[in-house]
Amino acid sequence: xxxxxxxxxxxxxxxxxxxxNHVRMYVCGMTVYDYCHLGHARxxxxxxxxxxxxxxxxxxxTYVRNITDVDDKIIQRANENNESITxxxxxxxxxxxxxxxxxGVLRPDIEPRATTHIHAMIEMIGKLIEKGYAYCAxxxxxxxxxxxxxxxxxxxxxxxxxxxxxxxxxxxxxKNDPMDFVLWKSVKPNEPNWDSPWGPGRPGWHxxxxxxxxxHLGAHFDIHGGGQDLxxxxxxxxxxxSEATHGCQMANYWMHNGFVRVDDEKMSKSLGNxxxxxxxxxxxxxxxxxxxxxxxxxxxxxxYSHQHLDDAKVALTRLYTALRGxxxxxxxxxxxxxxxxxxxxxxxxxFNTAEAMAVLFDLANEANKDKSANTIALLKNLGAVLGLLQxxxxxxxxGKGVGDDLDIQALIKARIEAxxxxxxxxxxxxxxxxxxxxxxxxxTPQGTIWRKA
RNA sequence: GGCGCGAUAGCAAAGCGGUUAUGCCGUGGCCUGCAAAGCCAUUUAGGCCGGUUCGACUCCGGCUCGCGCCUCCA
Numbered sequence: 001x002x003x004x005x006x007x008x009x010x011x012x013x014x015x016x017x018x019x020x021n022h023v024r025m026y027v028c029g030m031t032v033y034d035y036c037h038l039g040h041a042r043x044x045x046x047x048x049x050x051x052x053x054x055x056x057x058x059x060x061x062t063y064v065r066n067i068t069d070v071d072d073k074i075i076q077r078a079n080e081n082n083e084s085i086t087x088x089x090x091x092x093x094x095x096x097x098x099x100x101x102x103x104g105v106l107r108p109d110i111e112p113r114a115t116t117h118i119h120a121m122i123e124m125i126g127k128l129i130e131k132g133y134a135y136c137a138x139x140x141x142x143x144x145x146x147x148x149x150x151x152x153x154x155x156x157x158x159x160x161x162x163x164x165x166x167x168x169x170x171x172x173x174x175k176n177d178p179m180d181f182v183l184w185k186s187v188k189p190n191e192p193n194w195d196s197p198w199g200p201g202r203p204g205w206h207x208x209x210x211x212x213x214x215x216h217l218g219a220h221f222d223i224h225g226g227g228q229d230l231x232x233x234x235x236x237x238x239x240x241x242s243e244a245t246h247g248c249q250m251a252n253y254w255m256h257n258g259f260v261r262v263d264d265e266k267m268s269k270s271l272g273n274x275x276x277x278x279x280x281x282x283x284x285x286x287x288x289x290x291x292x293x294x295x296x297x298x299x300x301x302x303x304y305s306h307q308h309l310d311d312a313k314v315a316l317t318r319l320y321t322a323l324r325g326x327x328x329x330x331x332x333x334x335x336x337x338x339x340x341x342x343x344x345x346x347x348x349x350x351f352n353t354a355e356a357m358a359v360l361f362d363l364a365n366e367a368n369k370d371k372s373a374n375t376i377a378l379l380k381n382l383g384a385v386l387g388l389l390q391x392x393x394x395x396x397x398x399g400k401g402v403g404d405d406l407d408i409q410a411l412i413k414a415r416i417e418a419x420x421x422x423x424x425x426x427x428x429x430x431x432x433x434x435x436x437x438x439x440x441x442x443x444t445p446q447g448t449i450w451r452k453a
Numbered sequence: 454g455g456c457g458c459g460a461u462a463g464c465a466a467a468g469c470g471g472u473u474a475u476g477c478c479g480u481g482g483c484c485u486g487c488a489a490a491g492c493c494a495u496u497u498a499g500g501c502c503g504g505u506u507c508g509a510c511u512c513c514g515g516c517u518c519g520c521g522c523c524u525c526c527a
Contacts, residue, residue, distance in 0.1 A: 010457090027527095028527075029527085030527075031525090031526080031527095036527090037527090038527095039526085039527050040527055041527090042527065043527040044527085046527095071525085072525075073525075073526095153456095156456080156457085156522070156523085157456055157457065157522095158455080158456060158457095158522085158523065159455080159456085161455090162454085162455040162456070162523080163455080163456095163523055205525085226527065227526080227527025228458095228521075228522085228527080229521085229522075229525095229526050229527060230526080230527065231457095231522075232456095232522060232523065233522095233523085233524085234525095234526090256527095257527075258458090258521095259520090259521075259527080260527085261520085264519070264520070265520080266520080266521070266526090267527095268525095268526060268527090269525085269526060270524095270525075270526070295465080295466070295475095295476085296465085296466065296467095297466085297467075299458090300459085300466085300467095301458090301459080301520070301521090303465085307464075307465090308464085308465065310477090311464075311465060311476075311477055311478095312465090312476090312477095314476080314477060315465090315475090315476045315477065316476095318476070318477090319476095321490065321491080322491095324490095346467090346468090349468090352467070352468085354466055354467045354468090354474095354475080355467055355468065355474080355475085357466095357467095357475070357476085358466095358467070358468090358474055358475040358476085359475090360475090361474095361475055361476065362474090362475075365491095365492090368490090368491055368492070369491085369492070419486080422486080424486055424487070427486085427487090428486095428487070428488085431487095431488075431489095435489095440488095440489065440490090441488085441489070442488085442489045442490050442491095443485075443488080443489075443490090444489095444490075444491095449490090451489095451490090
């Protein structure tokens with residue numbers, strides 16, 4: 001039985017879907033005006049893992065992850081580049097898709113874009129005005145009246161009176177209350193805009209997720225996820241919008257993944273301490289990054305450093321070493337195996353991938369000892385549940401990069417000949433030559449094999 | 454100022470009121486021409502102060518330190 005830590009209640013709860021066998025999950029995705037960094041990688045990988053586990057658990061799943069393709073930063077960047085927001089956002093959507101693919105992130109079932117859901121947003125804003133939750137200000141903007149919604153603050157544990165609106169940022173003077181947030185922004189020069197009952201303009205950020213989740217998953221669905229930094233105000237505002245519009249609870253379970261940090265500080269655009277996925281991919285296999293992310297529990301902070309990625313690489317290599325030279329033909333997990341049960345218990349306990357990975361290492365140890373086909377298959381198949389270990393082991397361990405221009409096989413052959421002639425000095429010289437370029441040789445009963453350091 | 458989270462061995466990171474987490478690193482052994490890989494064994498823990506308990510890293514309280522949110526952010 002799956003248990004999920006629910007941000008709404010701040011405790012683990014047994015997961016019960018609304019429809020018995022069909023789970024609906026919405027995750028806040030990216031604002032596409034730049035390349036994704038490791039923080040974005042974490043959201044994608046974590047919820048990909050959640051989606052995979054829900055499906056492995058036998059649920060049908062509709063997984064929606066939105067794309068924010070219109071907002072202040074996108075408009076600003078497009079203007080700087082002297083291009084349309086459509087061209088800009090498509091370029092970064094393509095880049096995001098490529099990054100996600102390399103990280104083994106399966107495509108969500110639906111990836112709705114804000115710009116193709118303007119009508120649904122306008123409709124929702126209209127309902128909110130009708131119901132008295134929103135008002136049109138003198139400047140043409142439409143705002144949500146936060147104090148009209150009783151449950152405001154229930155997700156983030158904040159009280160409207162304790163919030164310090166305006167302390168760090170200037171308050172919009174057209175608002176009735178400093179806490180109110182914008183639903184519709186009236187058009188300004190050089191900005192894309194859409195017609196609406198309140199004049200031409202564009203949507204505020206929060207309304208898109210309420211409109212798109214409502215359209216694709218319904219007013220009431222199972223899981224809503226995203227990064228911890230979206231808990232307030234974004235998700236709080238989504239709840240205010242959706243629940244006021246539909247008069248029912250929006251999502252039963254709210255999940256938030258922890259930050260990626262650099263030197264114990266949150267990795268973020270504003271701090272400038274971010275590493276893009278593609279930068280890191282220049283040095284590390286994508287699977288190492290995925291492994292690094294899933295090695296920690298999704299709610300824990302995750303410190304990024306070269307040392308930690310190196311460590312992840314070595315650890316992952318240990319798993320692949322156990323899979324080297326074997327072919328797995330059976331792809332179904334044998335869930336009656338004690339280690340599989342342990343893995344399942346870990347995953348059912350709020351997606352404890354750290355513990356699940358400990359199972360993989362124990363299986364690797366068993367496999368190294370008994371070479372049993374069952375053990376090896378289980379290791380590979382449980383790895384698949386996490387989106388890991390699906391490369392050919394030699395392909396992973398031999399990688400690409402330094403030494404690719406060397407004729408490794410010829411050198412290995414020369415070394416074997418030297419060994420046969422008991423010319424160990426020459427054999428060792430050849431081995432050292434390869435070691436110097438990062439190629440390690442291993443003599444096994446099946447012959448000499450090699451891998452990258 | 455308000456609200457929240459965390460503190461585990463050299464590094465990373467989990468579970469657990471009493472019994473080996475796991476990976477890397479270190480040490481000893483087996484294996485090897487020597488290595489590597491692997492296997493076996495093994496050294497390093499639970500911020501500080503109290504409390505509950507037969508027994509606490511694990512529960513409760515306080516303190517210290519770190520981090521986050523209260524502004525756009527995954």
